[in-house]
Amino acid sequence: MGNFKFAMTLLVKEYKKSAFYALTMVFAIAVCFIFFNIMNNDLLADPGAVVGGATWNQVNVPLSTTLSFIIICFCCFMIFFANSFFISRKTNEIAIMTLSGNSSFKSTKYLIYQTFVLLLIAAPIGLALGMAVTPISNYWMFHYLGIEASIYHIPSAAFMQTIVVVAMILVALCVFASGYIYRNDISSLLQQEKAMDFSDKRKLVIPSAVYLFLYVFGIVMMFMNEHSATAYIAPTGVGIVGAIGLIRYALPEYIKKFKEKKLLEKRYALIYVSNLGYSIQRAILLISLMMISVTGMIAAIAANQGAPREYITGVIGYIVIIILLITSIVYKFCMEAQTRKTLFFNLWKIGYTRKEITKIIKYEVFYFYLVLLLIPMIYIIIISGCFIYHGEMSVAFALGVIGVYFIPVVCSGLITYYNYKKAVVAPIHGGKNDGK
Structure with missing residues (x-):
């Protein structure tokens, strides 16, 4: 059985391990899309838009833009966190593959295949969810700000920036998966899921x-x-x-x-x-x-x-x-x-x-x-x-x-x-x- 087919077989067989991870990605991508809409929507643009300056003290960034950017970064962090925990639950599989003669490169590809497929499924669903929720977000904001316009107005930049973020996340997850495989040997992989306590390693x-x-x-x-x-x-x-x-x-x-x-x-x-x-x-x-x-x-x-x-x-x-x-x-x-x-x-x-x-x-x-x-x-x-x-x-x-x-x-x-x-x-x- 090929590496890709084996990865897909286990992904389907143990769907419960990946369901919440996929849902986290879906929700995070949807939120990124919503806040990219807030940042790029001309109707929601802050009168005090981002203004540059000769020094950092002269740079003016509206708080609404800063909050949107922070929340987008927060969404990315949540995906990385979920991925970290998802991979940590795969330790026995990876250890068995290693004992069976698989190289670190093949084990890395195994994780990357599963991550790529999950992200490939989550990305369009997340975008669709974001598109469905954005009109509701626009309605609340337009109503509160007294703006009379179509709530279905979504800037194309929101789509492009969300896709770019998803691509960057995919690259980062692949790097993380590779690093995880090379950092852990068979012994540590087999022990990770069994450990039920934390040792105090403080020097002070x-x-x-x-x-x-x-x-x-x-x-x-x-x-x-x-x-x-x-x-x-x-x-x-x-x-x-x-x-x-x-x-x-x-x-x-x-x-x-x-x-x-x-x-x-x-x-x-x-x-x-x-x-x-x-x-x-x-x-x-x-x-x-x-x-x-x-x-x-x-x-x-x-x-x-x-x-x-x-x-x-x-x-x-x-x-x-x-x-x-x-x-x-x-x-x-x-x-x-x-x-x-x-x-x-x-x-x-x-x-x-x-x-x-x-x-x-x-x-x-x-x-x-x-x-x-x-x-x-x-x-x-x-x-x-x-x-x-x-x-x-x-x-x-x-x-x-x-x-x-x-x-x-x-x-x-x-x-x-x-x-x-x-x-x-x-x-x-x-x-x-x-x-x-």
């Missing part, structure tokens, strides 16, 4: 209390600084450093001690707490991005309520970023669930019922999304409260902003629970433990 071990202090100090800094749209960037950055430290280093240490002292005889907690710690650590990057993106967008939106173009672009960007990040988190969690089939099957073999396994999954998913809600939500509420206090944001708008974050997270939790349960509980059949 910082006490956990320092990370807690940084997280709290970030909140204190918000009240110490003079109120402005940019005054919350540094405090949020400090808070993120603290949050990352708590999740990456303090939480595993706490979980380990807590398990040894309290959970050794707990039938459910010992398992779901261990899985929870691993899942949270694997999502550190996404949780950090969620925190900095959401808080930054809220500040940008609140500060530009008097600038219609920047304001409406910020609102759309805020919604899009949340959906992108939530989609990536669901994808990551569901892919992790695929690797835990053996774990839960073995639990069933030693006496756990399907109902008990479902209970373990429910607690793990619930506490994961509780962490995802609480860590950024504390900062979101404080920043919104500061803008309300200074009369730059209404309570109704703040509740809407919080709701836009809260509702997708809750919905994604339900979706994750359903897919997780379907992945590990549904395959368990037979025996007296199959029922209740």
